[in-house]
Amino acid sequence: MRGADGIEFDLHLSKDGEIMVVHDADLHRLAGYARKIRELESAELISMPLRYGGSIPTLNDVTARIHAPALLDMEVKTRAVLEPLLKKLSTSTALRERTIISSFNAQVLKEVRRHFPEMRTLFLIKRWPLPLRRKKVWNKIKDVNPWGVAFPIISLTRKRVIFLRGLCANVGGWDLRGLKRESERARKLELDVAIVRITK
Numbered sequence: 184m185r186g187a188d189g190i191e192f193d194l195h196l197s198k199d200g201e202i203m204v205v206h207d208a209d210l211h212r213l214a215g216y217a218r219k220i221r222e223l224e225s226a227e228l229i230s231m232p233l234r235y236g237g238s239i240p241t242l243n244d245v246t247a248r249i250h251a252p253a254l255l256d257m258e259v260k261t262r263a264v265l266e267p268l269l270k271k272l273s274t275s276t277a278l279r280e281r282t283i284i285s286s287f288n289a290q291v292l293k294e295v296r297r298h299f300p301e302m303r304t305l306f307l308i309k310r311w312p313l314p315l316r317r318k319k320v321w322n323k324i325k326d327v328n329p330w331g332v333a334f335p336i337i338s339l340t341r342k343r344v345i346f347l348r349g350l351c352a353n354v355g356g357w358d359l360r361g362l363k364r365e366s367e368r369a370r371k372l373e374l375d376v377a378i379v380r381i382t383k
Contacts, residue, residue: 229241284305305332329351330352
């Protein structure tokens, strides 16, 4: 994985209840097909011709092919995924130990921690809050009590990272544009988690 500690991927649920590893809620970008993941059976999704080749895998495919010690950062996109995901996680201590569950949804993370208090959960925040909203956001982080909190790397400074460490044990950031300068910024800020696109 070219020096990475693990991979990050997003989860959606198919019509027949299979957890699919795919970023978007629909197939427009991937296949030029205006249907939602939740409207199609897993077999249809797996066999769907994609614009750039390959196929949409199930979560079972990914966990079987990506072996320890690689970390798996699973972003829960919708609450519909939660019940089958918790069921899968309950079958393997080893899988739970190498998994981070990340989400923008506070309730998703609280539910994961309720079932598995030892699991690493990463609370994703879309942007650094405006002054009038900051107290509300900081209180929300405290209420969720996640393993870590993550903001866009571009919004983080050393001062902000230090502040966030006072709220949460681990601080992360992400940049999915594949910009080398953001990867360097993450290193300089000594982030605990850096979710970046690796490019050639």
